[in-house]
Amino acid sequence: MSLKVTMLGTGVGVPQPGRSQAAILVENDRSLLLDCGAGTLLRLDEVGHDLEALDSVLLTHLHLDHVSDLLALANARFLADLPALHIFGPQGTEIYFRIAKSVYPNLDKMNATVQELKPMDSFALKGFDIFVEDARHSVPALAYRLESEEKVIVYSGDTEPCPRVAALAKDADLLIHECSFPEPFDVTNHTTPKKLGSMIRNMGIKRVVLTHLYPQALGCEDEMAEQVIELSGSPAIVGWDMMSVAI
Numbered sequence: 001m002s003l004k005v006t007m008l009g010t011g012v013g014v015p016q017p018g019r020s021q022a023a024i025l026v027e028n029d030r031s032l033l034l035d036c037g038a039g040t041l042l043r044l045d046e047v048g049h050d051l052e053a054l055d056s057v058l059l060t061h062l063h064l065d066h067v068s069d070l071l072a073l074a075n076a077r078f079l080a081d082l083p084a085l086h087i088f089g090p091q092g093t094e095i096y097f098r099i100a101k102s103v104y105p106n107l108d109k110m111n112a113t114v115q116e117l118k119p120m121d122s123f124a125l126k127g128f129d130i131f132v133e134d135a136r137h138s139v140p141a142l143a144y145r146l147e148s149e150e151k152v153i154v155y156s157g158d159t160e161p162c163p164r165v166a167a168l169a170k171d172a173d174l175l176i177h178e179c180s181f182p183e184p185f186d187v188t189n190h191t192t193p194k195k196l197g198s199m200i201r202n203m204g205i206k207r208v209v210l211t212h213l214y215p216q217a218l219g220c221e222d223e224m225a226e227q228v229i230e231l232s233g234s235p236a237i238v239g240w241d242m243m244s245v246a247i
């Protein structure tokens with residue numbers, strides 16, 4: 001069976017038309033959510049995904065554009081009388097959820113579970129073997145490699161170009177990598193197309209989807225993808241909300 005990846009949210013903390021905040025839905029015969037920024041619940045409904053089938057979320061980091069709909073998702077499952085949500089995330093996820101519980105006592109009734117992950121962790125979840133690596137961002141941030149039935153998906157989360165993320169992506173069938181700004185922006189904590197393309201050159205990555213685009217990228221999408229293709233040697237496209245990729 002093929003894997004289906006749907007880009008629910010390809011945007012950032014700054015509102016912009018057509019780009020909701022970070023979220024990716026990965027489906028084999030089960031499903032898994034990567035990040036849960038504002039707009040995720042609406043996008044899940046728009047793609048017709050049943051909340052019942054979605055009980056696990058992997059968070060890359062705790063910036064609001066990656067977690068804003070997390071409590072809303074836990075609450076939506078609670079209101080629908082569904083079993084607990086399982087949340088996996090970086091260092092800080094447990095205290096984040098504990099503080100949220102002190103503000104919203106109802107969260108206690110939801111029985112959500114929280115598991116913090118570290119770089120180099122690996123575990124099995126929903127038919128995927130999941131490998132965790134450090135990303136390079138302004139707060140603790142993780143990248144994920146998901147392997148299922150000999151298919152490999154890698155998601156960078158927010159990161160500067162990072163050799164550890166590149167190594168994680170080696171030979172991936174699909175790399176979903178942040179590419180926040182077009183050239184010639186000089187940014188820290190995030191990635192631009194030329195740096196990304198150079199970093200993943202000759203890594204055997206079969207397809208790259210760029211995500212986490214700031215409004216400054218508007219109108220530069222084709223050029224950004226071409227720069228990644230030229231330098232990496234891998235096919236690349238800019239992601240849009242609701243775009244699905246089958247691998």
Ligand SMILES: [Zn+2]
Binds near residue numbers: 012022
């Ligand atoms: Zn972000």
Ligand SMILES: [Zn+2]
Binds near residue numbers: 063
């Ligand atoms: Zn961030």
